[in-house]
Amino acid sequence: xxxxxxxxxxxxxxxxxxxxxxxxxxxxxxxxxxxxxxxxxxxxxxxxxxxxxxxxxxxxxxxxxxxxxxxxxxxxxxxxxxxxxxxxxxxxxxxxxxxxxxxxxxxxxxxxxxxxxxxxxxxxxxxxxxxxxxxxxxxxxxxxxxxxxxxxxxxxxxxxxxxxxxxxxxxxxxxxxxxxxxxxxxxxxxxxxxxxxxxxxxxxxxxxxxxxxxxxxxxxxxxxxxxxxxxxxxxxxxxxxxxxxxxxxxxxxxxxxxxxxxxxxxxxxxxxxxxxxxxxxxxxxxxxxxxxxxxxxxxxxxxxxxxxxxxxxxxxxxxxxxxxxxxxxxxxxxxxxxxxxxxxxxxxxxxxxxxxxxxxxxxxxxxxxxxxxxxxxxxxxxxxxxxxxxxxxxxxxxxxxxxxxxxxxxxxxxxxxxxxxxxxxxxxxxxxxxxxxxxxxxxxxxxxxxxxxxxxxxxxxxxxxxxxxxxxxx
Numbered sequence: 001x002x003x004x005x006x007x008x009x010x011x012x013x014x015x016x017x018x019x020x021x022x023x024x025x026x027x028x029x030x031x032x033x034x035x036x037x038x039x040x041x042x043x044x045x046x047x048x049x050x051x052x053x054x055x056x057x058x059x060x061x062x063x064x065x066x067x068x069x070x071x072x073x074x075x076x077x078x079x080x081x082x083x084x085x086x087x088x089x090x091x092x093x094x095x096x097x098x099x100x101x102x103x104x105x106x107x108x109x110x111x112x113x114x115x116x117x118x119x120x121x122x123x124x125x126x127x128x129x130x131x132x133x134x135x136x137x138x139x140x141x142x143x144x145x146x147x148x149x150x151x152x153x154x155x156x157x158x159x160x161x162x163x164x165x166x167x168x169x170x171x172x173x174x175x176x177x178x179x180x181x182x183x184x185x186x187x188x189x190x191x192x193x194x195x196x197x198x199x200x201x202x203x204x205x206x207x208x209x210x211x212x213x214x215x216x217x218x219x220x221x222x223x224x225x226x227x228x229x230x231x232x233x234x235x236x237x238x239x240x241x242x243x244x245x246x247x248x249x250x251x252x253x254x255x256x257x258x259x260x261x262x263x264x265x266x267x268x269x270x271x272x273x274x275x276x277x278x279x280x281x282x283x284x285x286x287x288x289x290x291x292x293x294x295x296x297x298x299x300x301x302x303x304x305x306x307x308x309x310x311x312x313x314x315x316x317x318x319x320x321x322x323x324x325x326x327x328x329x330x331x332x333x334x335x336x337x338x339x340x341x342x343x344x345x346x347x348x349x350x351x352x353x354x355x356x357x358x359x360x361x362x363x364x365x366x367x368x369x370x371x372x373x374x375x376x377x378x379x380x381x382x383x384x385x386x387x388x389x390x391x392x393x394x395x396x397x398x399x400x401x402x403x404x405x406x407x408x409x410x411x412x413x414x415x416x417x418x419x420x421x422x423x424x425x426x427x428x429x430x431x432x433x434x435x436x437x438x439x440x441x442x443x444x445x446x447x448x449x450x451x452x453x454x455x456x457x458x459x460x461x462x463x464x465x466x467x468x469x470x471x472x473x474x
Contacts, residue, residue: 001047001048001053002028002047003021003024003025003027003028003047004021004024005047006024006027006028006047006048007019007020007021007023007024010023010024013448013449014446014447014448014449015446015447015448016446016448027048027056028047028048028052031048031052031055031056034052034055057449057451057468058451058466058468059451062449062450062451063450063451063452063453064440064445064446064450064451064452064469064471065440065441065444065445065446066444066446073159073202073203073204074202074203074204074205075202076199076200076201076202076309076336077160077200077201077202077203077206077338077364078200078309078334078335078336078337078338078364080203080364081359081364081366081383082113082114082162082364082365083111083112083113083114084112084113084114084340084365084366084367084368085107085112085114085115085116085367085368086116086342086343086367086368087116087118087132088103088104088107088112088115088116088117089101089103089104089116089117089118089130089131089140089145090103090132090137091103095132095135095136095137096135096136096137097137098137098138098140099129099130099131099132099137099138099139099140100140101140101144101145101147101148104145104148104149104152105148105151105152108149108152108153108155108156108161109152109155109156110156110459111156111157113157113159113160113161113162114161114162114163114164114340114365114367115149115161115162115163115164116163116164116166116367117130117142117145117163117164117165117166118130118131118132118133118166118168119142119165119166119167119168119169119173119177120133120139120168120169121168121169121170121173122139122141125170125173127141127142127173127176128141128142128143128169128173128176128177128180129141129142130142130145133166133168142177142180143180143184146180146181146184146185147184149161149163149210150184150185150188150210153188153210154208158207158208159203159206159207160190160203160206160207160208160209160210160211161209161210161211162210162211162212162213162289163210163211163212163213164213164214164291164340165177165212165213165214166214167214167215171279171280171283172280174279174280174283175280175282175283177283178280178282178283178285178286179282181212181286182282182286185210188208188209188210189209189210189212189286190206190209190210190211190288191285191286191288192288195290196290196307196308196309196310197288197289197308197309198307198308198309199309199336200289200309200338211288211289212286212287212288212289213287213288213289213290213291213311214287214290214291215290215291215292215293289310289311289338290310290311291310291311291312291313291340292310292311292312294312294313294314294318298318298321298322298325298326299325299326299329302322302326302329302330302332302333303329303333304332304333304335304336304337309336309337309338310337310338311337311338311339311340311365312333312337312338312339312340313339313340313341313342314339314340314341314342315341315342315343315344316341316342316343316344316353317344319341319357319358319363320357322361323357323361327361330361330362331361331362333362334361334362334363334364335362338364338365339358339362339363339364339365340363340364340365340366340367341358341363341365341366341367342367343367343368352368355368356416356418359383359416360413360416383415383416383418383441383443390407390409392405393405394426396426408474411442414442414443415443416443417441417442417443418439418440418441418442419439419440419441419442419445420437420438420439421437421438421439421440421452421454421467422435422436422437423435423436423437423454423467434456434457435454436454436455436456436462436465437454437455437456437457438452438453438454438455440452445471445473446471447471447472447473448470448471449468449469449470450468450469450470450471451466451467451468452466452467452468452469453465453466454466454467
């Protein structure tokens with residue numbers, strides 16, 4: 001295949017209409033340099049062999065999602081969905097696992113942009129530990145987490161990293177935190193010139209910046225004990241290769257009423273704390289995205305202030321109540337402000353909820369337990385009226401199966417639709433074995449024949465395992 005034919009393929013089949021003859025020639029030349037293909041290419045100085053063409057099809061440059069950021073990144077931060085972690089320091093379950101900077105590093109390398117740290121005084125009350133308060137989790141030092149964030153913040157993306165702090169410390173330790181943050185991050189730290197922002201800066205303006213976000217500091221309270229009012233549901237505790245199917249988007253009104261009567265807030269959701277009489281000014285100065293205290297009235301919490309923008313955090317169940325009772329106010333709030341949704345406290349195994357409910361109502365930070373795995377997290381790793389499952393026939397005893405099947409998916413909201421792809425090893429007598437999975441945002445798919453990389457159940461890319469798929473938008 002000469003450069004002219006390759007250009008025609010790129011334009012007509014791949015939908016890359018701006019491909020030039022020079023770019024096609026560059027692809028040919030790049031494959032000429034590959035040693036295992038060069039012998040064949042010497043006989044065809046002007047083009048690609050079949051092996052060379054296949055090598056191009058399966059290359060990273062031919063992925064279904066463009067490797068280049070092509071979206072407008074100059075709108076306010078509140079206009080974007082942000083890849084958000086919950087209790088980012090935990091290595092496992094929410095009650096007794098070890099706290100470490102390792103899961104923080106893993107999350108940042110995967111592209112997570114919001115890291116959550118819960119700050120508590122250490123045993124001698126002279127330093128700051130990170131741990132899930134009121135549980136048996138073993139602590140990790142704050143300074144270790146900060147240094148790891150600095151080192152790995154921009155490994156996967158140049159766009160800003162937001163650190164959400166849950167503050168359970170005294171004013172003298174607040175001053176110590178401010179010193180640690182300032183000295184660790186230096187020029188990387190984004191500091192607002194005014195107490196409140198009138199509008200959030202854009203991701204473009206915040207490139208290579210680290211942003212601190214927390215509620216205005218409150219009176220220090222000792223650790224609460226964890227009250228396990230509810231047992232973990234069988235779905236949440238399911239421990240098979242695939243995990244449970246993604247939870248329905250329907251809000252159960254009866255369950256909502258019960259939860260409203262006996263709501264179990266997260267350990268760190270201390271909304272009943274009194275205002276701190278003295279706050280370390282250097283600490284307060286570092287908080288660029290201020291999180292508002294939730295009022296007793298959910299509707300009042302969603303009121304929009306025309307003169308400032310803020311962040312509001314709602315637990316999974318409170319958010320479901322807001323969707324059911326205040327959907328219009330919810331959407332209006334997220335047009336300018338940032339809404340963070342976090343998992344309910346009874347997800348002690350670090351299971352996850354369906355993130356689509358948050359996204360469809362404008363929640364920018366849908367916080368997920370990155371320590372867990374399963375279909376809910378796979379959706380997060382890809383952005384629900386469009387819920388359709390299609391299945392290919394099984395191909396037996398073949399390491400390079402060809403299905404040659406076509407599926408058509410009508411879309412109601414393509415901007416939020418996700419294509420979840422799973423490969424099962426079919427087993428007649430037992431449950432299917434895990435083969436691989438990935439999740440792709442439909443709105444970002446490139447048309448044409450694309451090489452789709454598969455991941456393991458934890459979301460890590462499998463080496464040398466890809467599906468060749470053709471996408472077409474009608």
